[in-house]
Amino acid sequence: MAKEKGRKLIAQNKKARHDYHVLDTYECGLVLTGTEVKSLRQGRASLVDGFGQVDGGEVWLHNVHIPEYAQGTWTNHSARRKRKLLMHRAEIDKLIGRIQESGLTLVPLSLYFVDGRAKVELALARGKRDYDKRQTLREKQDRREAERVISATRRRQRA
Known part of the structure; x- marks a missing residue:
């Protein structure tokens, strides 16, 4: 089976750019289970209520809805579980410093595959x-x- 090449968009949060001033963006990897990846490959996800949070030196993505995989068995995932984001330590340290400023938050802008790997575009934003x-x-x-x-x-x- 040939590897996927390029960028394939899964979901986009269009309302985020309306509700927030985007100050900076980061591309992050996601720690996912097998059924989550299969569900994403079907193009099913929603970023509407999602937000990022730094907790214990790690970045987590909350409230992103990836529906259960239809052919999944008892190994299926829960739809709104918190998911760990993969970022470089220097980026996380910079984020921790900037988030401590008042009024800044982490908002997911889009979810996509790059060369077969799931990525999320995370924005450091201030509410409008x-x-x-x-x-x-x-x-x-x-x-x-x-x-x-x-x-x-x-x-x-x-x-």
């Missing part, structure tokens, strides 16, 4: 206030309107 969210939406709408005007002007010039 309501007015920050409105400002972001306003900027996005302004950008879209400007693009529409530019494309309409180009169409008129061609005709």
Whole structure:
């Protein structure tokens, strides 16, 4: 059987970029059981309520939902168990220092396979206030309107 090559996206947390200011991102490996990997290969996972936590010098991923494998037996995993993340010691030490700042949290952005290995993109983020969210939406709408005007002007010039 040939090894997988490249990046295959499994799940994405689109709401995270809306709710948080992303300051830094990290690519982490995951410690998984066999049935979890099989479930992920079917493209089934949810990062919506997930968050990361540093505990005892290790980084853990909480509340990420990987449903039970359909063909699994009594060896099946629990869907929302906490999972250990694999990071370099220097990265973990840097994270510990930055998380102690007020208002910073670890949020999973995406879950994917890289060359057959499950990885999670973890973001060091600060929560947005309501007015920050409105400002972001306003900027996005302004950008879209400007693009529409530019494309309409180009169409008129061609005709």
